[in-house]
Amino acid sequence: xxxxxxxxxDVEIGRDTVIYPCxxxxxxxxxxxxxxxxxxxxxxxxxxxxxxTVRFGKRED
Numbered sequence: 001x002x003x004x005x006x007x008x009x010d011v012e013i014g015r016d017t018v019i020y021p022c023x024x025x026x027x028x029x030x031x032x033x034x035x036x037x038x039x040x041x042x043x044x045x046x047x048x049x050x051x052x053t054v055r056f057g058k059r060e061d
Contacts, residue, residue: 023043024041030048035053037053038055
């Protein structure tokens with residue numbers, strides 16, 4: 001069985017969310033639906049609500 005990239009490494013990504021290049025999603029991160037993440041974002045154990053935009057930067061909760 002191939003790993004599902006949407007659920008790999010304890011990261012969840014909601015439907016219709018765009019993940020741009022050079023974005024790092026670490027364990028525990030949860031991203032809602034219709035979000036825009038990156039480029040150059042680092043998220044670790046972060047909670048991103050539906051419809052949010054995260055650009056350049058780092059978020060660790």
